[in-house]
Amino acid sequence: MQRFGKVLALAVLLASGFASLHAQAKQPVIAGIVFQQDQYFRTVQIGLRDAAQAAGAQLLEGDSDNKLEKESQLIDTYIARGVDAIVIAPISAKGSVNALQRARAKGIKVVTYGTSVNGDLAQVSVVSSDRELGQSTGDATRQYLQSVLAPGAKAQIATVAFKSQVPEQSDARVGGFLEKAGPSVTVVAQQDAWLPEKAVAVVGDIITAHPGVQVIFAANEGGTVGAVQAVKNAGKAGKIVVFGIDGTEQTAKALLSRDNILQAVTAQQPYLLGKNALNAAVALIDAKPVDTKIVVPSRLLTRQNPKQVQDFLAEIKKY
Structure with a gap:
């Protein structure tokens, strides 16, 4: 009986370990892309980081340096890494489309903030008007x-x-x-x-x-x-x-x-833009309802x- 109890305890421990590994494996991985480094985008990044930490998500940060070629390369890199979502301030409504189409074709969720792209590629758009x-x-x-x-x-x-x-x-x-x-x-x-x-x-x-x-x-x-x-x-x-x-x-x-x-x-309120955009990506990954357009109010x-x-x-x- 004592041996059975030890076996049962070991089984519970192993199950717990496998559950923990499964939870780690399911940690959402989200790419957050800005297109320049100024105080506005640095504050956006803080909002992204805080929301990612609260959601238990891994955030991969990228900066396209206001170059469409680099933006495309970043997106392709994140596609290859198998991220669950891309949160991005696109450089161009037209020029950023092709790279994001490749991401969507791989099942990656796309959330834009600040700027957006033509068509319905962005599943959620977080904006200031x-x-x-x-x-x-x-x-x-x-x-x-x-x-x-x-x-x-x-x-x-x-x-x-x-x-x-x-x-x-x-x-x-x-x-x-x-x-x-x-x-x-x-x-x-x-x-x-x-x-x-x-x-x-x-x-x-x-x-x-x-x-x-x-x-x-x-x-x-x-x-x-x-x-x-x-x-x-x-x-x-x-x-x-x-x-x-x-x-x-x-x-x-x-x-x-x-x-x-x-x-x-x-x-604008860039911290809220970043936070809301990351939260929208998590909701999409979890198949939870989320508005397709989220407007963050401005302040005079x-x-x-x-x-x-x-x-x-x-x-x-x-x-």
Whole structure:
């Protein structure tokens, strides 16, 4: 009887061990791909990591460096590794399709965030509405100009965006901005400049070519940061103001600066984008119901509400 008990105990132990190995084997493996390294995408990655840890998933991180060829290579690498899902900010709505089609053909779940692709390749799309981001900043610009311009007057404005990088997203932001700010502005220049160092040069040239420009609108974080620095470099603080998109530590600090250059930005919530995208991938893997489109709300931050900006700054420093 004692021997039988030992055998039974050993059987239970072995069963437990096999169950543990089975659970480990079933750990979902998810690839998370960004297309550049800035504070926005670094915060997205933190959201991905936290959600993966909470879900017991293995996260493989990749950066396509804004190159379609590298994005395709990364996706093929993850296909070969047999990942369960790919969570990606695609570089191009059209150009990213072929690689993701290969992933779907292998049964890999595809979740896009921030940007997406044509057709129904993305089983879930987690987004901030780019048009609404632009509209929010456009509203803030119109209200500001109404407070400083004579009735019926228009301000000369220049826009810096990222049309040659991600045209669909860039156009939606600029279009939404002009839709709301339009009645109070005359556009004198439209250029691309999505990285800070490039934006410093581009906005500097715009200021030289259009000495009457009064407002710079930047469609992303890099453009906003660079535009603020360009206005400083030109000695135009107090004469030219900047409005932008993307809430980061740098843009928040610029809103709190005494130079009075940056007036408002509409912030995405990249941590929630990453977290929601990873959770959607896990739900797909587990065959659980999930919305095909998840919209993460944006937040308008203005110089006129420093407490809100300070609260935002404290929040993002947690990440």
